[in-house]
Amino acid sequence: MVMQFLKKAGLGVMLAMISLAAHAQYTWNFPMPATPMAADTLHVHNKFMVIVMIIFLIVLGIMIYSIFNHRKSKGHEAATFTGPSTKSQVVWTLVPFAILLYIDFVLMGIPAYHSIVMMEDTKTNADMVIKVTGSQWRWQYEYLDGEAQGIKFVSNLTTPQDQIDNQAEKGKDYLLEVDNHLVLPVGKKVRVLLTATDVIHNWWVPAFGSARDAIPGFLRETWVRVDVPGTYRGQCKELCGKGHGFMPVVVDAVSAEDYAKWVADQKTKLAAASAGADKTWTKEELVAHGKEVYVKNCAVCHQAEGQGLPPTFPALHGSKIATGPIFDAEGKLVKDGHLDRVFNGKGVMPAWKNVLNDTDIAAVITFERNGLGNAVGDVLQPAQVKALR
Amino acid sequence: MSSTTAAHHDEHHDHPTGIMRWLTTTNHKDIGTMYLTFSLIMFLVGGAMILAVRAELFQPGLQLMKPEFYNQLIGVHALVMIFAALMPAATGFANWMLPLQIGAPDMALPRLNNWGFWLLPPAAILLTLPFTLALFGIGDGAIATGWTFYAPLSIQGGMGVDFAIFSVHLLGVSSVLGSINVIVTILNMRAPGMTLMKMPMFAWAWLVTAFLLIATIPVLAGAVTMLLTDRHFGTHFFDAAGGGDPILFQHLFWFFGHPEVYIVLLPIWGFMPQILQTFSRKPMYGYKAQVVSLWAIGALALVVWAHHFFTVGMPVPALLYFMYSTMAISLPLAVLFFCWIATIWKGSLSFETPMLFATGWIVLFGIGGLTGLVLADVAADAQYHHSYFVVAHFHYTLFAGGMMGVMSGVYYWLPKMTGHMFNERLGKLHFWLTAISFNLTFIPQFFLGLAGMPRRIPDYALQFAEFNAISTVAAFVLGLSQLIFVYNIVSCARGGKKATDRVWEGAEGLEWTLPSPPPYHSFTEQPIVK
Numbered sequence: 001m002v003m004q005f006l007k008k009a010g011l012g013v014m015l016a017m018i019s020l021a022a023h024a025q026y027t028w029n030f031p032m033p034a035t036p037m038a039a040d041t042l043h044v045h046n047k048f049m050v051i052v053m054i055i056f057l058i059v060l061g062i063m064i065y066s067i068f069n070h071r072k073s074k075g076h077e078a079a080t081f082t083g084p085s086t087k088s089q090v091v092w093t094l095v096p097f098a099i100l101l102y103i104d105f106v107l108m109g110i111p112a113y114h115s116i117v118m119m120e121d122t123k124t125n126a127d128m129v130i131k132v133t134g135s136q137w138r139w140q141y142e143y144l145d146g147e148a149q150g151i152k153f154v155s156n157l158t159t160p161q162d163q164i165d166n167q168a169e170k171g172k173d174y175l176l177e178v179d180n181h182l183v184l185p186v187g188k189k190v191r192v193l194l195t196a197t198d199v200i201h202n203w204w205v206p207a208f209g210s211a212r213d214a215i216p217g218f219l220r221e222t223w224v225r226v227d228v229p230g231t232y233r234g235q236c237k238e239l240c241g242k243g244h245g246f247m248p249v250v251v252d253a254v255s256a257e258d259y260a261k262w263v264a265d266q267k268t269k270l271a272a273a274s275a276g277a278d279k280t281w282t283k284e285e286l287v288a289h290g291k292e293v294y295v296k297n298c299a300v301c302h303q304a305e306g307q308g309l310p311p312t313f314p315a316l317h318g319s320k321i322a323t324g325p326i327f328d329a330e331g332k333l334v335k336d337g338h339l340d341r342v343f344n345g346k347g348v349m350p351a352w353k354n355v356l357n358d359t360d361i362a363a364v365i366t367f368e369r370n371g372l373g374n375a376v377g378d379v380l381q382p383a384q385v386k387a388l389r
Numbered sequence: 390m391s392s393t394t395a396a397h398h399d400e401h402h403d404h405p406t407g408i409m410r411w412l413t414t415t416n417h418k419d420i421g422t423m424y425l426t427f428s429l430i431m432f433l434v435g436g437a438m439i440l441a442v443r444a445e446l447f448q449p450g451l452q453l454m455k456p457e458f459y460n461q462l463i464g465v466h467a468l469v470m471i472f473a474a475l476m477p478a479a480t481g482f483a484n485w486m487l488p489l490q491i492g493a494p495d496m497a498l499p500r501l502n503n504w505g506f507w508l509l510p511p512a513a514i515l516l517t518l519p520f521t522l523a524l525f526g527i528g529d530g531a532i533a534t535g536w537t538f539y540a541p542l543s544i545q546g547g548m549g550v551d552f553a554i555f556s557v558h559l560l561g562v563s564s565v566l567g568s569i570n571v572i573v574t575i576l577n578m579r580a581p582g583m584t585l586m587k588m589p590m591f592a593w594a595w596l597v598t599a600f601l602l603i604a605t606i607p608v609l610a611g612a613v614t615m616l617l618t619d620r621h622f623g624t625h626f627f628d629a630a631g632g633g634d635p636i637l638f639q640h641l642f643w644f645f646g647h648p649e650v651y652i653v654l655l656p657i658w659g660f661m662p663q664i665l666q667t668f669s670r671k672p673m674y675g676y677k678a679q680v681v682s683l684w685a686i687g688a689l690a691l692v693v694w695a696h697h698f699f700t701v702g703m704p705v706p707a708l709l710y711f712m713y714s715t716m717a718i719s720l721p722l723a724v725l726f727f728c729w730i731a732t733i734w735k736g737s738l739s740f741e742t743p744m745l746f747a748t749g750w751i752v753l754f755g756i757g758g759l760t761g762l763v764l765a766d767v768a769a770d771a772q773y774h775h776s777y778f779v780v781a782h783f784h785y786t787l788f789a790g791g792m793m794g795v796m797s798g799v800y801y802w803l804p805k806m807t808g809h810m811f812n813e814r815l816g817k818l819h820f821w822l823t824a825i826s827f828n829l830t831f832i833p834q835f836f837l838g839l840a841g842m843p844r845r846i847p848d849y850a851l852q853f854a855e856f857n858a859i860s861t862v863a864a865f866v867l868g869l870s871q872l873i874f875v876y877n878i879v880s881c882a883r884g885g886k887k888a889t890d891r892v893w894e895g896a897e898g899l900e901w902t903l904p905s906p907p908p909y910h911s912f913t914e915q916p917i918v919k
Contacts, residue, residue: 027840052759078737115768206841217629220702245846
């Protein structure tokens, strides 16, 4: 066991050395900035790093000089001073502190002031507003104004579990890939509103230079203006439970034309989904679609076979709720029934009302009642879900 | 006073032996030894936890543990290291050395002292018991929120959170008791002639620490109690749905959490100048300036807390205030650094193990301090915050600035405590292995953070693989090197070359006027300080 580890460790270090040599462009600093804020942050960081390096090297130099020259073994006699004794010494002693004051509050303090003002100015000349909602463990995006108003979708990790479990080769964007990318137009100032449904998350794309907490029950805001087209990847930066390492942020910054095309595409899909909610589905269609929704959204807690992770995440297989009635005799929604729980959430269970569309909710509930080893036999139609809104 | 009269004096007492001696002791040196031993054991426990974490992070993918368990390990590692390793080490030194340094027979409140210590083992058991319970299928393990207990994650958590809350309560009571004892001892039991401004720096630093503890521990206790009632009794302090605010918890926690950093470090800033002056054979530089700086840092520590969560979204004036006040700490800290270096300047230096650790400590703690200065900048902090950059930064302050300082103190006073010299060659080996592997562990983490790796994730993207591999290998070297430390302490306690009263050629202060080891009731006749 130990030998194996040592062998692996040695191999790891060797590999690291080789790949360090191979990747001359290995990142020793922040990623290439894509927004004005990130450019500013990088500038601030570089400047301060140079300053603190200089301070460090000067002090280290003085220490090294002393360590080598003031040794007892070299016969150096100890001095006896305990403080500055002459007037000129007092002045000289104060010089480093004056320099430090200057560095703190002028050299670093004044640019920092301007950076903060820029960072916090989310509203001036904002071209569009989006809302980002964090929940365990996915991001949801909603476009609040302009041509894209009304578009909303959930963004889930797509890295397969067998890659995480080391049973398959890891892909290029391992852990940094999602099904639905957030798409933003290049060169537009986007005001980003943030909130969360369960615990605190933090929406962070390193190339954007902005990181802001998403807090349940509150709105926070930041802004981005991506100037370089491309795909940008980031991660949640606030510990949010077991899936904290598995909720990446992926943003596509595209040209105005591509953005318009994407918006039109999304609008068509939305219309189709809305139409889908009005038609009557067969049980097989619902179960098949519901299984997809389940794997994407529910399996992380309730597990692939519905066995759950008790006590925090209950099993759905044989669950009282998932096999109990959805509507009562008068056709009213049963409180704490299956649909109520999925729709409105409770405790750790998030509310899916504003996350999934009617078809998805109807399908996943039908799947849970007729799959995962349950056999209730009934069907929930999307129209029944739509009627609740 | 000669050692024969001390031995004679001891015979008057009917001391219990065996386990009862340790359970019932009110002797400051016995209690100090227990604190230090407890600290060493918990240092190894916390270290083992983080080595498991580093092993998991050796390569991308999940190899050894599930994310749930990973989250438990990182949080409990921090709680153990801060509350059960660093703080008890400082209290252990206070117990052992304060009475010796100020010429007192014992601490002022010996029974309270005993209680203060014996609250610690139950607290440590409470903290780690959920790991064991989970093995038997009870509960879902220890607290998994990180050491910061952030609501609402901690409200969602399992019973490990409750265990941690009660553990923190006990640790808090213990700390406050210890602080009261320190304050009373320092203010009332100094030898005649030892005015406040003649007091050893260690006493000054502990006085500031004790006041900080009394000011902040009750706030922490209140915050976790509110958390407890939110969890079980339907209050909504931290739940927006009931009119509360999750960020309130962060304010309360860091009002304690930031001073806590100084609570851990101040005692070290107290004895470090004494070590530097001993091995420089030269009086301490800038005594008054150091005392003023210690108090200034203590005061500033209480008013800068929100820099730990700049990214929650605050009004611009709040951001500016917390940024500038944080930067202001660099000033008194720079005064301390200046005085430490000026103390060795033009001395007659020799580098025995304690001095090696002390010099290494100045350099590495300097890196922690300087990166802290950069972190104060709100704009750059958006990138650093909760990335591995921060992890590297606070290990430079808390491992290099904290633990390596403690190690320096241990080597410095071990001959006084045990009456034997330790193995100097092993001590030096321990220093070099520690210093080198520490840097190899944490320098890569600075770059990981800059490249965008968030902290507290059990698995990571492929571009972070190389640095993580290096960091893990170095961490194992760092961990294993500490076994040399343990061996050296144990063999020194069991025997070795007899230590003289003065131990070190340049040692100054009352503790060096007593025999090594000192008699049971340290000073039975008050020494006179001129």
